[in-house]
Amino acid sequence: MRETDFVSGFAKGLKTIEAFGETRQRLSIAEASKLTGLDRATVRRSLLTLAELGYAEYDGKFFTLTPKILRLGHAYLSATPLPTIIQPYLDQLSERAGHNASASVLDGTEIVYIARASQRRVMSINLTPGSRLPAYCASMGRVLLSGLPESEARAVLARSEIKANTPNTKTDPEVLMVEFRRVRAQGYAIIDQELEIGLCSIAVPIENDRGQTIAAINIGAPAAYIAAADMAERYLPLLRETQKMLRLVLR
Amino acid sequence: MRETDFVSGFAKGLKTIEAFGETRQRLSIAEASKLTGLDRATVRRSLLTLAELGYAEYDGKFFTLTPKILRLGHAYLSATPLPTIIQPYLDQLSERAGHNASASVLDGTEIVYIARASQRRVMSINLTPGSRLPAYCASMGRVLLSGLPESEARAVLARSEIKANTPNTKTDPEVLMVEFRRVRAQGYAIIDQELEIGLCSIAVPIENDRGQTIAAINIGAPAAYIAAADMAERYLPLLRETQKMLRLVLR
DNA sequence: AACACGTTGTGCGATATGTGAACAAAAGTC
DNA sequence: GACTTTTGTTCACATATCGCACAACGTGTT
Secondary structure (H helix, E strand, O other), X not given: OOHHHOOHHHHHHHHHHHHOOOOOOEEOXXXXXXXXXXXXXXXXXXXXXXXXXXXXXXXOOOEEEOHHHHHHHHHHXXXXXXXXXXXXXXXXXXXXXOOEEEEEEXXXXXXXXXXXXXXXXXXXXXXXXXXXXXXXXXXXXXXXXXXXXXXXXXXXXXXXXXXXXOOOOOOOHHHHHHHHHHHXXXXXXXXXXXXXXXXXXXXXXXXXXXXXXXXXXXXXXXXOOOOHHHHHXXXXXXXXXXXXXXXXXXX | OOHHHOOHHHHHHHHHHHHOOOOXXXXXXXXXHHHHOOOHHHXXXXXXXXXXXXXXXXXXXXEXXXXXXXXXXXXXXXXXXXXXXXXXXXXXXXXXXXXXXEEEEEEOOEEEEEXXXXXXXXXXXXXXXXXXXXXXHOHHHXXXXXXXXXXXXXXXXXXXXXXXXXXXXXXXXXXXXXXXXXXXXXXXXXXEOOOOOOEEEEEEEEEOOOXXXXXXXXXXXXXXXXXXXXXXXXXXXXXXXXHHHHXXXXX
């Protein structure tokens, strides 16, 4: 790509949008400048552009994103047949299992939820389509990473900020690589409270007709309700069935 | 705002992202140019920028959005306390009602789902946070429009593309304005299969401490399951309770 | 093979944008 | 209240971007 094929003003604008993350719903120009590393004058122009287009509001001091910004992300969700196709199967799965069921895809070192069917709320985490979790310590993440060539999976781990969320969290890249091999061999991954104490989950891959792993689905259950060791016996048949149906539907 | 405070390259890029809508997950340069009305050279630079930043993929012919694009919209959902606060109450509401419960805000002529708790799937529409529906024919839309000054509500209707989705759909702006007045007076809105045959719903407003309507919550049920006329009796107490709790929590 | 058609890629002049510095206005600090 | 520090805004200018016109390519038709 030639240098001139890049619109830096656009890139800076996107960076500005991403500055609104996590706990920061209101940003002043100076704050946005610090978070993005862009010049105050530049970030100001980006923010005013967002406001002018209705993607943000400006009260003279702080900028806030408006719901219109969801159009950008939603273009992906509605343009991708995957979530739409998966959702009904996920709902059925969730109902039969009596627990939350989710689907996600890999984006770099993170998994991104693309669909979710919730039964009762048992998790403290609030997950909706678009939510992200680190791949290395999530059941669907393990499955998705196992679907990559070993060198790529290793590269993802190298880029990940690995930390022990709980005493159970596997943090050694080599241990994780071994785990990936096992997941690949057995076709599913189980997480025993590695992300959050009290939460277990089991995931299987969703493949396209060429055998490539394009997504993962999982069932999450409270550790108090079922031991991680019993999850395969209890939920794997359901997951396998859903997996099989989706394989027939997806192309 | 001065002319020079507007970054047109950014605005054009955002327009390009929005071109990926509905059924178009793959766009060629020429298609994107037609959809946006932007010059091919311009749209090409925007798309290449998106690809360079990892928001899109390019196979030499078609561009596809990647899950990374969800970060943009997700900044809003996670940065806004509203969905996070509402979600648990919505889950509880959904469980007690035995039907889907949702929350949405107004964006122009549309309502945007910000949270959702699904029980069983009964609707043919696939709704997730970020999904949009026309405000005039949705129960939450009626509530949200009723919260506006009459002149504004009328202006929204004027900008809406009103069409009869079902034989029940109210399409006359004056009839709708009368309906808004009733909704405002009684504090809730009921939709009897105006959006889709077989689907009824009831909604109430969520107000901040200054009494402004900032969102709406609803319960949807199949018409085969309960007559629209009976919805208020059955579900209004639950909605009122949730509304009351949220009023205490929100500031 | 020559043609029309629709597509993507590129050179270039006119124009809009980014930058950092300078200034003004608030907001803290003592 | 005088001081420093932070923030928002403006400016001038070097430079990157826009949109046009044209070239190059592929595809299917006659």
